[in-house]
Amino acid sequence: MSLKGDCINILEHVLVPKFRVLSDEEKARLLEKLKTTKEKLPKILQVDPIVTNIEAKKGDILEIKRKSEVAGEYVYYRLVV
Amino acid sequence: MTLSKINSIDFGLLSPSMVKSLATVRIVTSDLYDADGYPVDGGAMDPRMGVVDPGLRCRTCGSTIGDCVGHFGYVELARPVIHVMYTKQIYQLLKASCSKCGHILHRNPISLDQVAKAPMRKCTHCDKQQGKVTFAKPYTYYLGKEELNPMQIREWFERVKGEDLQKIGFRGGRPEWLTLTLFPIPPVTMRPSITLETGERSEDDLTHKLVDIVRINQSLKENIDIGAPEFILNDLWELLQYHVATYFDNELTGIPQARHRSGRPLKGIIQRLKAKEGRIRGNLLGKRVNYSSRTVISPDPTLSINEVGIPAVEVARELTIPETITTLNAKNIKELIKDGRVNYITRPDGRKIKVTDENRKDIITNLAIGWSVDRQLKDGDVVLFNRQPSLHRVSIMVHRVKVMPYRTFRMNPSVCAPYNADFDGDEMNIHALQSEEAQVEASMLMEVKNNIISPRFGGPLVGLDLDHISGLFLLTSKETVLGRKETAELFSRAAIDIELPDKDTFTGKDIVSLLLPKKLNMYFKANACKECDKCLKDECKHDMWVSIKDGVLKTGVLDTRAAGAFKGKMLNKIRRLVADDELKNFIDRLGRLGVSYLMMRGFSIGISDLDVPTRIENIISEEIQTSMKDADKLVIKFNEDKLKVLPGMTPEDSLETQILSTLAEGLNTVSEIMIKNIRPSDILVMSQSGAKGSNINTTQMSACVGSETILGKRIQRGYLGRTTTHFKVGDLSAATRGFVARGFKQGLTPFEFFWNVMNGREGLMDKSLRTRKSGYMQRRLMNSLQDLKVCGDMSVRDSNGNIIQFFVGDDGIDPSKSDWGKLNWIDFVEHG
Ligand SMILES: [Mg+2]
Ligand SMILES: [Zn+2]
Ligand SMILES: [Zn+2]
Ligand SMILES: [Zn+2]
Numbered sequence: 001m002s003l004k005g006d007c008i009n010i011l012e013h014v015l016v017p018k019f020r021v022l023s024d025e026e027k028a029r030l031l032e033k034l035k036t037t038k039e040k041l042p043k044i045l046q047v048d049p050i051v052t053n054i055e056a057k058k059g060d061i062l063e064i065k066r067k068s069e070v071a072g073e074y075v076y077y078r079l080v081v
Numbered sequence: 082m083t084l085s086k087i088n089s090i091d092f093g094l095l096s097p098s099m100v101k102s103l104a105t106v107r108i109v110t111s112d113l114y115d116a117d118g119y120p121v122d123g124g125a126m127d128p129r130m131g132v133v134d135p136g137l138r139c140r141t142c143g144s145t146i147g148d149c150v151g152h153f154g155y156v157e158l159a160r161p162v163i164h165v166m167y168t169k170q171i172y173q174l175l176k177a178s179c180s181k182c183g184h185i186l187h188r189n190p191i192s193l194d195q196v197a198k199a200p201m202r203k204c205t206h207c208d209k210q211q212g213k214v215t216f217a218k219p220y221t222y223y224l225g226k227e228e229l230n231p232m233q234i235r236e237w238f239e240r241v242k243g244e245d246l247q248k249i250g251f252r253g254g255r256p257e258w259l260t261l262t263l264f265p266i267p268p269v270t271m272r273p274s275i276t277l278e279t280g281e282r283s284e285d286d287l288t289h290k291l292v293d294i295v296r297i298n299q300s301l302k303e304n305i306d307i308g309a310p311e312f313i314l315n316d317l318w319e320l321l322q323y324h325v326a327t328y329f330d331n332e333l334t335g336i337p338q339a340r341h342r343s344g345r346p347l348k349g350i351i352q353r354l355k356a357k358e359g360r361i362r363g364n365l366l367g368k369r370v371n372y373s374s375r376t377v378i379s380p381d382p383t384l385s386i387n388e389v390g391i392p393a394v395e396v397a398r399e400l401t402i403p404e405t406i407t408t409l410n411a412k413n414i415k416e417l418i419k420d421g422r423v424n425y426i427t428r429p430d431g432r433k434i435k436v437t438d439e440n441r442k443d444i445i446t447n448l449a450i451g452w453s454v455d456r457q458l459k460d461g462d463v464v465l466f467n468r469q470p471s472l473h474r475v476s477i478m479v480h481r482v483k484v485m486p487y488r489t490f491r492m493n494p495s496v497c498a499p500y501n502a503d504f505d506g507d508e509m510n511i512h513a514l515q516s517e518e519a520q521v522e523a524s525m526l527m528e529v530k531n532n533i534i535s536p537r538f539g540g541p542l543v544g545l546d547l548d549h550i551s552g553l554f555l556l557t558s559k560e561t562v563l564g565r566k567e568t569a570e571l572f573s574r575a576a577i578d579i580e581l582p583d584k585d586t587f588t589g590k591d592i593v594s595l596l597l598p599k600k601l602n603m604y605f606k607a608n609a610c611k612e613c614d615k616c617l618k619d620e621c622k623h624d625m626w627v628s629i630k631d632g633v634l635k636t637g638v639l640d641t642r643a644a645g646a647f648k649g650k651m652l653n654k655i656r657r658l659v660a661d662d663e664l665k666n667f668i669d670r671l672g673r674l675g676v677s678y679l680m681m682r683g684f685s686i687g688i689s690d691l692d693v694p695t696r697i698e699n700i701i702s703e704e705i706q707t708s709m710k711d712a713d714k715l716v717i718k719f720n721e722d723k724l725k726v727l728p729g730m731t732p733e734d735s736l737e738t739q740i741l742s743t744l745a746e747g748l749n750t751v752s753e754i755m756i757k758n759i760r761p762s763d764i765l766v767m768s769q770s771g772a773k774g775s776n777i778n779t780t781q782m783s784a785c786v787g788s789e790t791i792l793g794k795r796i797q798r799g800y801l802g803r804t805t806t807h808f809k810v811g812d813l814s815a816a817t818r819g820f821v822a823r824g825f826k827q828g829l830t831p832f833e834f835f836w837n838v839m840n841g842r843e844g845l846m847d848k849s850l851r852t853r854k855s856g857y858m859q860r861r862l863m864n865s866l867q868d869l870k871v872c873g874d875m876s877v878r879d880s881n882g883n884i885i886q887f888f889v890g891d892d893g894i895d896p897s898k899s900d901w902g903k904l905n906w907i908d909f910v911e912h913g
Contacts, residue, residue, distance in 0.1 A: 034874070040882050070902060071892035 011053055017066040021056050022077075030061065030077060044078040056080050093253030100263040105129050105141050106154035108266050111296035113284070125291045126269055126284075130154050133273040151268025156295055159302040160318050161231040161260040163220040165326040165333065170251075171259050172216040173197035174238065177249065179204035180211060180224060183240030185249060193249045218335040220326060231322070235260045261325065264298075266291055286347040290328040290339065297321045372513045374400055378468075379504050381491040382676050383576065385669045386543055387529045389466050389480035389511065390491025391458060397484045400513045401425070401455035402462060408450060415445050417456055425455040458482050458513060463520040465512040465527070466492070468500040472859065475499035475535070475542055479527040480511075495549070495672055496529060498646040499542045530665035534656055536897035541653060544646035545672050547772050548684070551763075552675030553593070554609070554770035555682060557639045559624045561589035567681070568592060574677040577670050589678075590634040596670050599632040600658045605650055608642040609769035641771030644671055648771070653900050690762035691783035691826050697758040701751050701784050705822050708747025712740045712815040719813070736813070737794055744820055748787040752780040759783065786821035786829070789836040791843050795819045796836050805832065 010016055022030065031038060038061065044051060046058050056062060057080065064076040095103075109123045120126040131151030132139045139149040163171065170193070177196040178185055184207065186200035203210050212225035222229040229237075238256040246256065272285035284292075301317040327339040331349035338346040354360045374396045381390055391397045401424050406414055417423050418436060426444055427433050429451050436444060458464070462482040471477055478499070485491055490509055497503060514520045525531070535542040545553065555561065563571065568587045572579055579595055581587075606616070610625040618626045619636050627637030629651075643651045656664050693701070718724040719736045727735040756776050759765065768774040781787070789796060796819035802810040808817040816822070819840075821833040829837060868880040875893050877886040896902050 034876065034884065034887075036882060036884065040878075040884055042884060068891040070890065070894070071888075074888060074891040076887060 009053075010049055016050070017064050019050055019054055019056075020063045020065075021054065022061045022063055026063075027061050038079050041077055041079040043081045046080050051080055091253075094255070094258040095265065096254055096258050097263040100153075100155050100265045103153045103265065104155040105152040106266075108154045108156045108291075108295055109299070111292050111299060113288070113292065114282070118282075125154075125266065125288055125295060126274065127154060128269075130266070131268040131270040133269055149270065151270030153268060154266035156264040156266060156298055158262055158264050158321070159298055159305055160314075160321070161235050161262045162318075162322045162325045163231050163234070164259050164261050165220055165329050167259045168216070168218075168220055170256075171234065172214070172222065174241070174251070174256050174259075175214040175222060175224075175229070175234070176200050178237070178241050178245075179207060179209055180237060181209040182207045183237065183242065183245075185241075185245045186211065190245070190248045191250075193251055196249055219333045220322060230318075231260045235262075264294065264325065286341070287328070287350070289341070290324065290347060290349070293324045293339075294321065294328060297324055370512065372400060372515060373510055375508055375510045377489045378492055378502060378507050378509045379489040380494045380497075382494060382549075382672060384483060384491055384493045385481075385665065386493045386495050387481055387665055388483045388493070389464065390483050390485040390489075391464075391511070392488045392490070393484045393486055395488050396511075397458040397482070399424075400458050400511075402458065402513055403427070403453050403455050403515055405453045406448060406450055411448070411450065414454055414456070415448060418445055418448070418454070422457045422459070423454045424457060427453045427455070458484065460484055463514055463524050465514065465523065466490075466500075466509060467512070468502050468507065468509045470856065472501075472856075473499075473537065475532050476501075477527065478529050478532055479523045480529060493669070493672070494547070495543050495545060495646070495668060498544070498546065499532070530661045533661070533664060533668070534653065534897050536895070538647075539653075539896035539899040539901045539903075540647050541649050541656075542646060543668065544649045544652055545641075545644045545668070545675060546646050548679055549672045549675040550641050550645055550770050550772040551684060551766055552677070552679035552682075553644060553671065554638055554640045554766060554772070555684075556589040556675065556678040557593055557634065557637075558589065559638075563587050563589070563592070571674070571677055571681060574681065575670065575673040577674065590636075593639060593671075593674070594633045596667065596674065597629065597632040597634065598655055598659050598663070598667070601629050601632045601651075601655060603627065603629045603651060603654055605642065607638050608640040608645075608648070608771040609638065638770075640769070644668075645771055650900070684763055684766075686763045686767075688826060690764045691759070691779070691824070693755065693758050693783065697754065701754055704747060704751050704754065705785050708744055708750075709815040709820065709822065711743050711747070712820075715739050715743065716813045740813075740815065740818075741788060741790075741795065744788050744815060748780070748785055751785050752776055755780050755784050780824070782825045784824045786824060786833070786837065788815075789819040789821060789833075789840040791819075791839060796839060805835075807832070 011019070027038070034040075038059075041061065044062060046052075046056075051062070054062075060080045062078045062080065064078060065073055066076055068074050106127045106129045107123065108125060108127065110121060112121045112124050113126045114124075115121050120128050122129075128137075129140045129152065131141070131149050132144075132146050135146050138145055139152075141152045142149055173193050174197075177187070177190075177193060177200055182204060184204050185196060186204060187196040188201075188205070190196050200211070214229075215223045217223070222234065235257045238259065241256055246252075267287065269288075272287040272291075274282050274284045274288065276282055297317060297320050301314065301321055304314055304317060323336060324339070326333060326336065327347070327349055329349055330351040331338050331347055332352065340346055352359070357363060376392065376396070384390060391400075404410065404414065414423070418426075418441060421436075421441075423436050425433050425435055426448070434440070434444070460481075460483055463479055464482055465477055466480045467477040469476075476499070478496075480492075483491075490511065492502075492509075500509070502509065514523055529543065533541050533543045563586065565581065565585050565587070569581060571592065572581075577596070581595075582591075584591070604618075605627050607625045607627050609623075611623050613621065613623070616626070619628055621636070624636060624638060627639065627643060628635045639651070641648050643649055652664065652668070655667060659667075715724060715736060719732065722732075724732060724736055724739070726732050727738060730738065756779070759779070764774070764779060766772070768776060768779060791798065796804050799805055800810075803812060804817060804819070817832075819836045821829060821837060823829055823833065869877055869885055870879075871889045872878055875889050876884055877889050878884050890896075894902065894904060
């Protein structure tokens, strides 16, 4: 079920960071850089409101740009499971 | 003995056949000893179950005490009983399986939990309508209204098929083993009897329990054999069940505890294992160590922060460090033995000999390379110093031994902060490291001088405090000028060996500058900064702008902002400029200098320090009256329903909030007037320099204590509508609800005093509750974070390689190499 169109768009909320689905090429590059497999990445449930909102699929990797008190902005990745 | 590798461990239920095959004896009598005091064969102390008496050999395995681990026995129970540790599983299985054929009551069974939660009402296999199974603590089951006895339960479970058990994930054995038919008797080695001085034997709690079980079992069996009436059998059966249940757990709800003759509850198996003093937490997780010592701590500012004073007689003579004799140290060690500084020698064959006055000469002559001695602690030895609770890594640090007279551990007060220690009776532990490797590793990683900057917040954990700061503040303030002789005396008192420049007078700033590293360049506001509207920096008329050029203090006073624990900017900076050892020396010397100056100058406070001119006193009391009247006006407004109601609050709450903030504002004004008009005194020196206390403390002492609160609200409790019977019901004015309109100097009225004490008690309770809660919270956090590590690419991963953070701390900064978490690049480039 998608909440799209209902009430408010959570993606625009000030406390929700920016999400983006990585392309296959970016995915490969990221895993190569980290020398790891995607199972070792932090996870996010596919029923998470954000995931349903940006229509990401199981196996996708999300790039999250978060605000940080100490670093300004930093990038985090999460695997949709 | 041959060692083999354990490949796997399976946990499961003990089957009756396994109980039998594990056992060496069948226990048939409740007698323990015969008339001659020998253990009875077939009794609960049957010697075939192991030896506990020295000198005897085990009749089963032939070993002596210590080598024989003991051997099980068993009792054949006349009737089965419930195993009380599995009452939940039994209940679930009764609900999940058919009472007639044992079929699982579910079309698609996955787990026992799932089936037991919602079983089918009718068996698909035999069409039997299922009755309702209920469970009454501690061990009674009903099918409908009928009680199910363990025998019936056993028969029921025997009907459940193996493949069905697989489907619901019931592993580890057959469900009928959840009722006991053969009861294992543990070896005597785990329940040894002790012989009292009177020659009387005292048995272990478990043995008492086992005797009860065997006795009731025997009598049940006999009654069955003679065909006694069913109600007698049921009573005995119930009693047997009780004894077996309390043998496992004597704190079951719903049944009385089994007690010793003295009235003390017996310890069941669960009680042996459980809780703080139990086998797990008390014996397996709690370790006791040798080569350690514990005593009260007391301060000694003449010691280095890196040292610890050790009582010469009580500790230094008892704690030893092994040293192997080589060509290099042989002479030295012989000297030590002669002086009585060696407690034991160990020969290469492993024999340990105590050094005594009688054998000392022989030992010295026989001593050879390769022998090893246990020598007593001496100055400079590496020891671990620890104070519980050990909440962070600096709760255990390496100190260098300094052997001293008297019986306490002495430490420099500057290292109180990391240990969170004070000297109101605190005790600390030391551990003498026993190998060269351990000593070197510990001193490299854990020495105080290497742990001055906190890896948590990036500031100094070790720094000056209290009198150090007061002294330094007074020494570096503008007015301080010392003659050459005085200066020399100051350095001499502080035990600082230094060449004085060719001058006749020294300002305090000159004196401190002699200790600063030549490379030091710093500019910052002092703690006592008055926050002038426009900061004039070097020209500040209060002398609060600290400027240090090439190791010379040009302007400003040094206080907690410069050299204090947690806040001292200078310490961070100096750490980057010089070696750790030099920073350590700097803190040592600056602290001694501060205290020495304070002793030369004198330092004391008195009640008159809190006096203000009568004119000001009047202004202050007017101010207090005004704010109380303002509060009372709010009450009037409230009674007329004209009070502004704050968002999200009831009118009553709005009133309370507004009264509290009105009174707080009033107190603030009073505080400002006070601080402006109080005459300079040592009280102000302490609060301004950051040594101790604050302006609020000063105000509370001299002018007005302010509102006393309970749970953040004005005092509400007491009688209906009033705090005590002396006030009118429903009076909400400031004077009746916890406002203390006087300072401690003037003295409090009895009401005010009582409110103050209420507030004080709340603070005390709060503190103990909070520390307990946060301690447990911290423990849980530590356990979940302990195996995370920062990898080469600066990512944080756990022991399975799962990524927790892609860049450590978002910014990749190691706080212990930063200034309070930040890298100050500009400062770094400009001043090095
Ligand atoms: Mg204490
Ligand atoms: Zn044995
Ligand atoms: Zn059935
Ligand atoms: Zn200023």
